[in-house]
Amino acid sequence: ADFTIYGSDEQVQLAADALDAAKERPPTLLEPEDLIRQMSRAKSRLLSPRLAARFAKDPLDAFVAGCYRRYQAALARHNALDFDDMILMTHQLFSEHPDVLEDYQAKWRHVLVDEYQDTDPSQHALIELLTRPSAARTRSLFSVGDGMQAIYGFRNADHTIIERFQHDFPEASVIELATNYRSRQSILDAAFAIIRHSRAVAPMALRAAASPRPGERNLMIFDAKDARDEAEQIARQINDLARQGRKFREIAILYRTRHMSRGFEAALRHARVPYSVRGSTGFYDRAVVRDALAYLRAIANPKDNLS
Known part of the structure; x- marks a missing residue:
């Protein structure tokens, strides 16, 4: 490709430049990361800087639209795109050049989409274009999704898209x-x-x-005061089960993200519960943590040559 895809570091720099170049003060404090989120939201709704300015509802929207225009101009000068542009500009290309769309429709006759509940409006619109039926072809779209599992609203996903699926694709069979x-x-x-x-x-x-x-x-469901209370209650429950004859290896704690292991590990260590972390490295086994703990042990005990 003859263009560069900019990641988060480059985006932050260009967003900061766009904010610095503003002639007016923003209505509210706006960090580069805030501006990036606002621009990403606009792009997910297929809004160019011009359309974002036209549909601005308040002074903040108008200010963001101006920064958005400068940000896109900077991307163009660097011959670069961000990840949102890859959807936005592809949709623009297909909409303005039907011959290009037809080429890709012929190339990709069947479209499969997973986790449809996490699509945003721009992705949905692109899928609709790619699968649009014509005199020469019928729509061939297979999608999997569950509106009850929609969790990416913070990334501009719109759960109502899957709720409207049968309306947007009336010929679809739903299983x-x-x-x-x-x-x-x-x-x-x-x-x-x-x-x-x-x-x-x-x-x-x-x-x-x-x-x-x-x-x-x-x-059994319990309402913990905070994450520490939750971990301590779980550690106590595990020890209670062990006293009743349950083996430790028969017990598991499931958590969603890796960083959550720290609180559970601390509580289990304090309760003297043996454990192992599966699927990732335990918090206290990570190299940077082991190094930090070794420094602290050496400070507390200068004779600890092993540390």
Whole structure:
């Protein structure tokens, strides 16, 4: 390719330059990262700087539109795009040059999209263009998604897109997968009891593939004061189970992101619960943490030559 794709570091620099070049003061404090998020949101809605200025609802929107214009001009001078531009400009290319669109439609006859609930408007519009039927071809689109799993709103994803899927693609056949192979029915029932109150999606009750096991306990939920209290309660619960005869290797703590392991590891160490971290390196086993702890031990005990 004859252009460069700029990542976050370059984006921050260009956004800072765009803010510095503003002749007026922003209505509110705006950091480069804030400006990048605002511009990304505009691009996800297929808004060029000119359209962003036209549809500005308040002084902040108008200020951002001006910075957006300068930011795009700087990208052009550097012969560069950011990741949002790759969708925005591809959509623009296909919209303005039907012959190019037809070439790619012929090249990509079948389009498969996973996690459709996490698409943003620009991605949805691009998919609609690529799969648009014509006299020579029918639409061939296969997508998988679940509105109840929409978690990327902070990245401009719009969960209502999948809710409108049948409206936007009326010829689509919808297959509902209601059997869950991961969880017990008690977990599925608890999850449904929460999400059924949602006004944003139409939840579907799931059924567990596995039959209930003899002596299976009901799901227990506790409300912790904070992350530390949560970890300490879990460590106490594990020790209680161990005293009842449960083996430590039969117990698992599931958490969503790697950084969350630190609180659990600290609580388990304090409660003298043996553990291992699967799928990543434990917090206290990371090289930088081991080095820092070795320095602290050496300071506390100058004779600790091993540290």
